[in-house]
Amino acid sequence: MPELRATLRxxxxxxRGERSGYVLMAPYLLHMAVFFGxxxxxxxxxxxxRWDIVTPMEFVGLKNFVRLVRDDLFFRALLNTGIFLTIHxxxxxxxxxxxxxxxNRPLRGRGFFRAAYFMPVxxxxxxxxxxxxxxxxxxxxxxxxxxxxLGGEPVPWLVSPALAMPSIxxxxxxxxxxxxxxxxxxxLQHIPKHLYEAAELDGANAWQRWWHVTLPMLNPTxxxxxxxxxxxxxxxxxEPYILTGxxxxxxxxxxxxxxxxxxxYFNHMGxxxxxxxxxxxxxxxxxxxxxxxxxxxxxx
Amino acid sequence: MRRICRHGCRIGLLVxxxxxxxxxxxxxxxxPENGKVxxxxxxxxxxxxxxxxxxxxxxxxxxxxxxxxxxxxxxxxQSSEEVLxxxxxxxxxxxxxxxxxxxxxxxxxxxxxxxxxxxxxxxxSLLEARIPETVREPFRxxxxxxxxxxxxxxxxxxxxxxxxxxxxxxxxxxxxxxxxLEAARRITADTDGDGLIDRWMGYRDIRPIWWQxxxxxxxxxxxxxxxxxxxxxxxxxxxxxxxSNRVFDFFARxxxxxxxxxxxxxxxxxxxxxxxxxxxxxxxxxxxxxxxxAPSALAYDVAPIPVPDDHEGPVYTYGDYKNIVIxxxxxHPDVAWRLARFLVSREADxxxxxxxxxxxxxxxxxxxxxxxxxxxxxxxxxxxxxxxxYTRSVDSVPDLKxxxxxxxxxxxxxxxxxxxSPAEATRRALRRIQMILDWNA
Numbered sequence: 121m122p123e124l125r126a127t128l129r130x131x132x133x134x135x136r137g138e139r140s141g142y143v144l145m146a147p148y149l150l151h152m153a154v155f156f157g158x159x160x161x162x163x164x165x166x167x168x169x170r171w172d173i174v175t176p177m178e179f180v181g182l183k184n185f186v187r188l189v190r191d192d193l194f195f196r197a198l199l200n201t202g203i204f205l206t207i208h209x210x211x212x213x214x215x216x217x218x219x220x221x222x223x224n225r226p227l228r229g230r231g232f233f234r235a236a237y238f239m240p241v242x243x244x245x246x247x248x249x250x251x252x253x254x255x256x257x258x259x260x261x262x263x264x265x266x267x268x269x270l271g272g273e274p275v276p277w278l279v280s281p282a283l284a285m286p287s288i289x290x291x292x293x294x295x296x297x298x299x300x301x302x303x304x305x306x307x308l309q310h311i312p313k314h315l316y317e318a319a320e321l322d323g324a325n326a327w328q329r330w331w332h333v334t335l336p337m338l339n340p341t342x343x344x345x346x347x348x349x350x351x352x353x354x355x356x357x358x359e360p361y362i363l364t365g366x367x368x369x370x371x372x373x374x375x376x377x378x379x380x381x382x383x384x385y386f387n388h389m390g391x392x393x394x395x396x397x398x399x400x401x402x403x404x405x406x407x408x409x410x411x412x413x414x415x416x417x418x419x420x
Numbered sequence: 421m422r423r424i425c426r427h428g429c430r431i432g433l434l435v436x437x438x439x440x441x442x443x444x445x446x447x448x449x450x451x452p453e454n455g456k457v458x459x460x461x462x463x464x465x466x467x468x469x470x471x472x473x474x475x476x477x478x479x480x481x482x483x484x485x486x487x488x489x490x491x492x493x494x495x496x497x498q499s500s501e502e503v504l505x506x507x508x509x510x511x512x513x514x515x516x517x518x519x520x521x522x523x524x525x526x527x528x529x530x531x532x533x534x535x536x537x538x539x540x541x542x543x544x545s546l547l548e549a550r551i552p553e554t555v556r557e558p559f560r561x562x563x564x565x566x567x568x569x570x571x572x573x574x575x576x577x578x579x580x581x582x583x584x585x586x587x588x589x590x591x592x593x594x595x596x597x598x599x600x601l602e603a604a605r606r607i608t609a610d611t612d613g614d615g616l617i618d619r620w621m622g623y624r625d626i627r628p629i630w631w632q633x634x635x636x637x638x639x640x641x642x643x644x645x646x647x648x649x650x651x652x653x654x655x656x657x658x659x660x661x662x663x664s665n666r667v668f669d670f671f672a673r674x675x676x677x678x679x680x681x682x683x684x685x686x687x688x689x690x691x692x693x694x695x696x697x698x699x700x701x702x703x704x705x706x707x708x709x710x711x712x713x714a715p716s717a718l719a720y721d722v723a724p725i726p727v728p729d730d731h732e733g734p735v736y737t738y739g740d741y742k743n744i745v746i747x748x749x750x751x752h753p754d755v756a757w758r759l760a761r762f763l764v765s766r767e768a769d770x771x772x773x774x775x776x777x778x779x780x781x782x783x784x785x786x787x788x789x790x791x792x793x794x795x796x797x798x799x800x801x802x803x804x805x806x807x808x809x810y811t812r813s814v815d816s817v818p819d820l821k822x823x824x825x826x827x828x829x830x831x832x833x834x835x836x837x838x839x840x841s842p843a844e845a846t847r848r849a850l851r852r853i854q855m856i857l858d859w860n861a
């Protein structure tokens with residue numbers, strides 16, 4: 121009998137402990153439920169409805185998806201996002217690696233440079249985009265004025281359909297590269313010194329040491345950088361929204377911008393939800409492929 | 421731990437209450453304590469119209485002391501339509517609004533946001549006395565009722581610099597595409613010899629913004645098609661493809677020869693004032709701005725927009741109608757209707773003309789001696805009043821905004837950048853519109 125009482129007492133204490141755990145978790149769960157769970161569930165319901173906020177929701181079955189497969193602009197937006205990623209990710213990796221390598225060396229003012237390169241990451245994307253709008257302006261932009269002063273022809277950074285997306289990718293790289301420099305720097309500092317010593321003893325020159333030691337050892341960081349910049353690149357929105365509005369000739373219409381336009385410009389909430397769902401699937405597949413091809417076992 | 425639990429519960433309760441409060445649907449503003457009936461009236465936010473609305477309401481309330489009317493500009497937003505949609509969704513619409521674009525009315529009707537005006541016994545007689553049948557019918561809703569009271573129209577016309585055209589050998593403004601292109605060839609020039617063109621035939625915003633196409637593609641399409649809108653009376657797509665092709669081709673030529681700059685300017689008006697633009701396509705509201713800012717040396721006039729060379733008959737244009745509606749959130753529809761009636765009275769219409777230079781939708785405006793002095797004082801305004809009889813609005817079809825966006829996209833491709841032929845642009849626009857219609861069916 122006393123054993124049973126003791127067991128019950130223990131159970132009671134455990135439950136009390138768990139109860140306080142649930143209470144402590146409640147704000148997070150509430151936040152998740154309100155800002156993640158509910159919108160997700162609602163978006164799922166919306167995919168099969170037509171709703172413009174003001175009129176009652178109407179069930180349309182798969183009609184939103186039927187429209188989606190006929191929608192040239194959505195595929196154009198996907199292609200544009202792909203173009204952006206193709207330019208942005210390699211540029212990001214090369215620039216970030218280059219500066220991480222530099223900042224990993226004994227350099228005077230290293231701390232200052234590390235902070236300076238990180239600065240654009242913490243500045244609002246809107247502010248940076250407005251700044252670049254001034255820099256990229258065709259007639260009055262600072263960059264073109266400098267080119268003119270040097271005797272060159274002004275470059276139609278945002279006016280030419282062929283150059284607009286690369287210009288946006290250049291700007292996005294400038295803004296985000298600081299974060300990836302920090303990641304690569306952390307990766308570089310974790311490479312054991314003895315691997316370099318062993319390679320040196322084997323007669324490897326600087327390039328061979330970098331190619332055969334540094335690069336493979338950075339693979340986990342590389343995967344993180346590729347996945348993070350892919351997801352970040354897929355959510356491209358502020359830059360084309362402010363800089364070009366998706367033009368010229370829809371050359372900078374990103375998938376998220378198109379979804380936004382459908383939802384909040386044309387009030388097609390259901391269709392936008394269907395677009396969002398398909399776009400999420402695309403991101404999922406791309407990230408899965410990246411992990412499959414980029415990730416390797418560093419220590420094997 | 422017990423304290424943590426207690427605080428946790430309190431915070432949870434507070435968050436819950438706040439969330440529930442956020443879900444609360446606001447009730448209409450309660451009536452004033454002095455027993456008066458209170459109406460909220462939203463008007464266009466521009467200073468002239470707001471001042472006019474305040475003046476008219478002050479007069480009306482002096483004659484109706486039992487009513488208090490709060491005049492407010494439509495709250496700031498990207499466009500009036502967006503703000504009104506948000507207000508409909510939130511149930512915070514005013515009692516009446518006088519700046520309603522007909523293209524949005526069907527959406528409001530579907531949402532049950534509007535009071536049918538033909539339920540008021542004197543509506544039919546008012547409309548009949550005020551508007552000819554041809555103008556009246558397009559405003560009838562698909563369910564057969566009238567929810568909007570046609571108030572004013574702003575025909576899109578061609579402002580032109582008299583001196584520049586005269587110097588180019590044109591004693592009268594160009595009437596056809598051929599004449600306009602010829603004038604463009606003579607006028608477009610680099611006047612200071614720096615190698616860059618600094619005088620153009622005209623300017624249009626090149627961004628693919630749907631409503632910007634009212635001032636080029638849509639107005640020119642209506643002119644070229646003899647006033648045919650995009651849809652027929654049954655709501656079927658009925659685009660005049662030949663007219664559409666000709667409009668795309670006309671603008672493509674202008675952009676290709678550099679007569680229209682491929683640039684985004686914040687104010688084309690100021691370039692017109694400086695004599696850098698020979699023509700500007702806009703509505704009569706622009707007159708007030710010109711009167712305020714034009715140098716005395718600038719001689720300008722207004723003419724109908726150019727049409728294809730073989731065009732016969734009157735020149736139609738886009739009318740940019742703005743109408744009055746009563747929202748169903750009102751608790752005093754009869755009082756709101758009385759105010760709406762006053763806003764379209766002869767006195768109010770005359771003041772609309774004088775104060776804002778906008779054209780009231782009124783039968784016999786040019787023949788009525790009551791308005792004659794206004795047209796004598798502002799002779800250019802007469803041209804807009806003459807054009808008002810040959811205007812078209814937009815079709816009452818769902819998703820009109822996206823339909824016009826399809827033309828805006830093609831205008832950019834075919835006219836501004838010249839990467840598509842006019843026929844291909846029309847075909848692509850039609851294909852996209854058909855997709856939107858099928859989705860909506």
